[in-house]
Amino acid sequence: MDSLLHMKCVACRADSPRVTEAELAKFQPQVPEWQLLERSGIPQLERTYKFKNFVDALAFTNRVGELAESEGHHPAILTEWGKVTVTWWTHKIKGLHRNDFIMAARTDHLYASAAN
DSSP states (O other), X not given: OOOGGGSOOOOOXXXXXXXXXXXXXXXXXXXXXXXXXXXXXXXXXXXXEEOSSHHHHHHXXXXXHHHHHHHTOOOEEEXXXXXXXXXXXBGGGTBOOHHXXXXXXXXXXXXXXXXX
């Protein structure tokens, strides 16, 4: 199985394919703490990360922002005292693309790195 961490993001267009059921079955186990949910008919991936204070939560938010900017793929981020909620989906296709799972895995990697 290809690791999401080693996959490359690709530029998306309005006609880019959404993830298939087979891809969902392959990718979801690699990001098990992410919830697959739907808002306004748009499938999204979401996870809330816990922190001991606001300063750490804000630092993580900034690292996620740097990652997003480097890939040209931007999530919704909610920063609160002691937690950060990150939501990935591909705006152009109004759904989930492989890039969203790649970025979820990379976000998990950032969190694991911050904890050490």
